Amino acid sequence: MTVVQLEDVSIIRSGATLLDTVSLQISEHERWVVIGPNGAGKTTLLQVMGAQIHPSRGRVGLLGESLGAVDVFDLRPRIGVTSAALAERIPKSESVADVVVSAAYAVMGRWREHYDELDHDRARSLMTRLRVDHLATRTFGTLSEGERKRVQIARALMTDPELLLLDEPAAGLDLAGREALVGTLGELCLDPHAPTSVLVTHHVEEIPLGVTHALLLKNGRMVAAGPLAQTLTSSLMSYTFDLPLEISTAGGRWTARSIYRPTFG
Numbered sequence: 001m002t003v004v005q006l007e008d009v010s011i012i013r014s015g016a017t018l019l020d021t022v023s024l025q026i027s028e029h030e031r032w033v034v035i036g037p038n039g040a041g042k043t044t045l046l047q048v049m050g051a052q053i054h055p056s057r058g059r060v061g062l063l064g065e066s067l068g069a070v071d072v073f074d075l076r077p078r079i080g081v082t083s084a085a086l087a088e089r090i091p092k093s094e095s096v097a098d099v100v101v102s103a104a105y106a107v108m109g110r111w112r113e114h115y116d117e118l119d120h121d122r123a124r125s126l127m128t129r130l131r132v133d134h135l136a137t138r139t140f141g142t143l144s145e146g147e148r149k150r151v152q153i154a155r156a157l158m159t160d161p162e163l164l165l166l167d168e169p170a171a172g173l174d175l176a177g178r179e180a181l182v183g184t185l186g187e188l189c190l191d192p193h194a195p196t197s198v199l200v201t202h203h204v205e206e207i208p209l210g211v212t213h214a215l216l217l218k219n220g221r222m223v224a225a226g227p228l229a230q231t232l233t234s235s236l237m238s239y240t241f242d243l244p245l246e247i248s249t250a251g252g253r254w255t256a257r258s259i260y261r262p263t264f265g
Helices: 042-049 072-078 084-089 096-105 117-129 145-157 175-190 234-241
Strands: 002-013 016-027 031-035 057-062 079-082 163-167 196-201 213-218 221-227 245-250 253-258
Touching (some): 002 042, 002 196, 016 057, 016 196, 016 213, 016 221, 042 196, 079 084, 079 145, 096 117, 145 175, 213 234, 221 234, 234 245
Parallel strands (some): 031 196, 079 163, 163 196
Antiparallel strands (some): 002 016, 002 057, 213 221, 245 253
């Protein structure tokens, strides 16, 4: 099954081209990473995949539906999303358990909606899986940045989505927090029952185990897309970031190192 199908998609806002004729196909069970510098169009691309914005030109197919010919309010519950923008909308006074379970109604903040025991059981199971079950009664505003990231991922999985979109999930974390989160994301990527996923990052060090494909973006245009090992090459990454880079991998994890040598005198 094709989960995402983009055909010559462009996004133009106030005369600026944020995405320029992007074509991409993502199939079921694939795990993608989208890499590029600031302003490359990564978050805009994720907003398209999340049915948050429509293309200025081109066609977008999501989960067997065509964007523009389907009610997005029926489509969005099938897509789990984590992002800094969504995190800002979570009430700081909300308990962790309620942050997670309220995704069943696609609301931010408990009100008068009713959840049955199956909802609560699923929320507890996801909190355990993301290792935040011990935080269930804590309020979201008291959590560390790493804890908040895990809670957001548990929330994104609450509706059992068919597509999971992760916008810079490790941003703002220290080394220990990043490595712990990348390890958890690796467990998700390696789980054959986990949803098809797309992760956005600036850093190859944040690519978890289990990622199968990569898309490189630069100035809103595709540089390359395909299997991870064929796409994360030193030459393609150097072009993408306008910097001589040496890309290497060990034990399934990736590193990037500048090979620029400054001259003095």
